[in-house]
Amino acid sequence: MIKRLMLAAVVAISGASVANAHITLEQSQGTSGKAYKAVLRVGHGCEGKATIKIRVKVPEGLLSAKPMPKSGWTVEKVNATYEMSYDLYGKPVKEGVSEIVWSGGSLADDEYDEFVFRATVAKELPLGTRIFVPVVQECTDGAVERWIEVPAAGKNSDDYETPAPYFEVVAQPRS
Amino acid sequence: MWSKMPKWANFIFSIRAAGLLLVLAALGILPPAGAQAHAVLRSSSPASNETLDQPPSRVELHFNEVVRLVSASVTDSTGARTDVQGDTAGSAVVLNFPGSIARGTIIVSYRVASEDGHPVGGSVVFHIGTYTATASEVPQGLASPLMIAIWLVHAGSIVLLAVVVGGAFFARLLEARTPPPSRQDLSASLAVLLLTTNVYLQGLDEIGGELRFAGIQPFLAASHSGSAIAASLALFSIVLVAMPIKGRMTSLAATVLAMIAASVSFTFTGHCNAVEPRWLARTCMFLHSGVMIFWIGSLIPLWRVSEKQAHTGPLLGFSRAIPLPFAGMLLAGGALAWIELPALDTVMLSIYGRVLLLKILLVSLLCLLALYNRFWLTQPALAGSQTAMWRLRRSVTAEMVLAVAIVASASLWRFAGPDQLEFATAAPPLSIHLHSETAMAQLELQVQSDGTSTARVSVITLDFETLEPRTVLLRVKNPRAGVEPIKYDLLRSPDGAWETRGLPISNPDGWEADVQILIDDFTTAHLQGELSPTADTSVTRRTADAGS
Numbered sequence: 241m242i243k244r245l246m247l248a249a250v251v252a253i254s255g256a257s258v259a260n261a262h263i264t265l266e267q268s269q270g271t272s273g274k275a276y277k278a279v280l281r282v283g284h285g286c287e288g289k290a291t292i293k294i295r296v297k298v299p300e301g302l303l304s305a306k307p308m309p310k311s312g313w314t315v316e317k318v319n320a321t322y323e324m325s326y327d328l329y330g331k332p333v334k335e336g337v338s339e340i341v342w343s344g345g346s347l348a349d350d351e352y353d354e355f356v357f358r359a360t361v362a363k364e365l366p367l368g369t370r371i372f373v374p375v376v377q378e379c380t381d382g383a384v385e386r387w388i389e390v391p392a393a394g395k396n397s398d399d400y401e402t403p404a405p406y407f408e409v410v411a412q413p414r415s
Numbered sequence: 416m417w418s419k420m421p422k423w424a425n426f427i428f429s430i431r432a433a434g435l436l437l438v439l440a441a442l443g444i445l446p447p448a449g450a451q452a453h454a455v456l457r458s459s460s461p462a463s464n465e466t467l468d469q470p471p472s473r474v475e476l477h478f479n480e481v482v483r484l485v486s487a488s489v490t491d492s493t494g495a496r497t498d499v500q501g502d503t504a505g506s507a508v509v510l511n512f513p514g515s516i517a518r519g520t521i522i523v524s525y526r527v528a529s530e531d532g533h534p535v536g537g538s539v540v541f542h543i544g545t546y547t548a549t550a551s552e553v554p555q556g557l558a559s560p561l562m563i564a565i566w567l568v569h570a571g572s573i574v575l576l577a578v579v580v581g582g583a584f585f586a587r588l589l590e591a592r593t594p595p596p597s598r599q600d601l602s603a604s605l606a607v608l609l610l611t612t613n614v615y616l617q618g619l620d621e622i623g624g625e626l627r628f629a630g631i632q633p634f635l636a637a638s639h640s641g642s643a644i645a646a647s648l649a650l651f652s653i654v655l656v657a658m659p660i661k662g663r664m665t666s667l668a669a670t671v672l673a674m675i676a677a678s679v680s681f682t683f684t685g686h687c688n689a690v691e692p693r694w695l696a697r698t699c700m701f702l703h704s705g706v707m708i709f710w711i712g713s714l715i716p717l718w719r720v721s722e723k724q725a726h727t728g729p730l731l732g733f734s735r736a737i738p739l740p741f742a743g744m745l746l747a748g749g750a751l752a753w754i755e756l757p758a759l760d761t762v763m764l765s766i767y768g769r770v771l772l773l774k775i776l777l778v779s780l781l782c783l784l785a786l787y788n789r790f791w792l793t794q795p796a797l798a799g800s801q802t803a804m805w806r807l808r809r810s811v812t813a814e815m816v817l818a819v820a821i822v823a824s825a826s827l828w829r830f831a832g833p834d835q836l837e838f839a840t841a842a843p844p845l846s847i848h849l850h851s852e853t854a855m856a857q858l859e860l861q862v863q864s865d866g867t868s869t870a871r872v873s874v875i876t877l878d879f880e881t882l883e884p885r886t887v888l889l890r891v892k893n894p895r896a897g898v899e900p901i902k903y904d905l906l907r908s909p910d911g912a913w914e915t916r917g918l919p920i921s922n923p924d925g926w927e928a929d930v931q932i933l934i935d936d937f938t939t940a941h942l943q944g945e946l947s948p949t950a951d952t953s954v955t956r957r958t959a960d961a962g963s
Contacts, residue, residue: 284479287455287457287479288457288479295936297936297937374937374938376936376937386933386936386937386939388936388937388938388939389939390939392851392852392941401455
């Protein structure tokens with residue numbers, strides 16, 4: 241019975257997500273102190289033009305980010321120093337991948353694809369924080385869509401035309 | 416195990432399961448499942464900021480995905496808002512454009528829902544008519560060749576109409592020696608030519624454009640407006656006086672009819688055509704222009720009769736006849752100015768007011784001359800004084816110059832109506848300070864005489880240092896007036912500020928601005944605020960305090 245319910249719930253959630261036209265993250269929650277698999281879903285190009293580059297800003301608090309290689313695309317990593325030092329499995333980390341770029345491929349406007357990276361959610365991030373992952377989508381003819389809007393206080397992503405995808409930091413389940 | 420449970424317990428469990436399923440499904444739809452789809456306007460017809468000659472019959476909106484029209488409205492340049500209906504076919508929405516709409520800047524606001532039911536609003540701004548080509552540029556000294564041509568031809572045709580029709584009336588009424596027929600024909604032909612050119616230029620201005628030959632199109636455009644009726648009446652009056660009619664009474668009747676036709680022609684053009692109460696404005700205009708025609712028309716014959724002693728009859732007649740109509744002309748003119756100009760303290764701020772002051776000055780000079788003629792020169796001239804005759808001649812010449820100057824100054828009203836007053840008074844730019852957590856901006860809004868605004872944005876950091884944003888976007892909306900956000904890409908000006916023009920804002924009340932700056936590739940800042948002038952609100956508040 242529980243299994244059936246869970247299955248139904250999954251269907252309901254994924255069904256509701258089909259209509260998403262923005263670049264969004266598949267997982268809406270990431271566990272504090274654990275690895276988070278960020279699956280960026282790209283549902284369309286820039287106003288009809290094919291996508292040729294995806295640039296992702298790895299936000300503060302996502303540690304040791306690793307992109308998943310993608311056939312037909314070149315992946316690039318940019319390192320930078322973090323704003324603060326984080327504790328990762330007992331070791332302090334101060335720098336890491338801050339930007340991931342997939343380029344060289346081509347994704348038509350009427351096609352769908354996913355771009356994946358994995359990173360650890362820093363324990364220092366307060367529970368309930370929404371982590372925004374800004375994405376710049378570059379297309380042919382110099383067209384650009386910037387999914388980088390981070391809502392100001394009192395606003396939410398729906399108030400913006402091009403919101404940044406996000407997930408929420410949740411506590412580890414008690415075992 | 417379940418089979419051992421009573422049936423009612425099983426039933427309750429099913430209800431709980433269904434409830435849980437509903438809650439889960441709801442969670443799947445609500446955030447944080449991710450941002451939902453937003454429809455984006457890809458193109459529209461008419462396009463944004465396009466200028467059209469005629470109102471469109473429909474407005475097409477093309478979105479990036481399938482949408483459903485929630486609501487739409489059209490706001491015209493007077494601020495009147497009309498809700499409009501439309502049809503949706505896939506990602507296109509076709510709105511029915513209202514039939515009667517004021518010319519000028521139009522805002523079409525829409526709200527559409529995309530597949531997921533999330534509504535998105537936006538606006539498209541375009542212009543009907545050539546508002547930029549009519550009036551706004553002349554006051555700034557940017558007179559185009561077309562404007563100058565319209566002004567010259569307009570003033571010239573009025574003067575010639577008055578000379579031909581008024582002159583004939585003077586001659587037949589006071590039995591003066593009629594001017595040689597050849598010259599009468601010449602001035603009549605010239606008047607016809609000027610009137611026709613006037614209508615042509617008027618039409619050229621209406622279809623929008625520069626001084627050029629545009630075939631028959633300008634005539635067709637002008638034929639829909641009052642200027643065609645005015646020109647027809649004026650031509651009719653000229654034809655009437657140019658006809659060789661025998662018999663004193665018949666010819667006098669024809670000239671009176673011509674005078675009436677010519678005077679009526681003035682009531683079909685100009686600003687008196689649009690002000691209320693219309694009957695009063697038109698009556699005043701009729702009287703004002705009628706006397707003006709008679710007075711200007713009499714100047715040449717008077718000049719001629721003051722040449723020789725033998726023809727003093729008309730001078731005596733004119734001298735006796737003119738005071739009453741002249742006073743009437745001044746009264747009617749004063750009434751017109753009073754009707755059209757609402758507040759005296761703002762006279763100097765508008766082009767209309769300045770032209771009015773110039774005209775009053777010229778008319779005052781004219782009145783002084785007229786008084787001098789009437790009370791100092793006429794009697795001695797009639798008595799046979801050569802000096803008085805000579806002075807009268809000089810004085811009449813001066814009157815002719817003044818007459819042309821008065822007509823020329825009044826013709827400037829063609830470019831500056833009294834309705835421009837409200838834009839002229841808004842001359843100081845509106846300055847609004849905006850700030851967010853990352854940046855500050857100074858937004859300056861300058862209302863132009865055509866009723867649209869230009870916007871200038873200077874961006875600085877919170878530490879008052881210069882910020883070099885990658886791009887700056889301005890969104891303006893007016894929720895109270897039902898205007899959905901209108902988006903403008905600001906362009907960088909040489910002095911480092913970001914600018915755009917053509918905002919459909921003549922009165923900042925109720926408008927809200929959102930300046931979106933792209934600081935770097937991954938960071939934007941939104942600076943938001945209201946445009947309503949703080950000075951005005953403080954004044955209102957002070958008045959309210961004083962009252963209480």
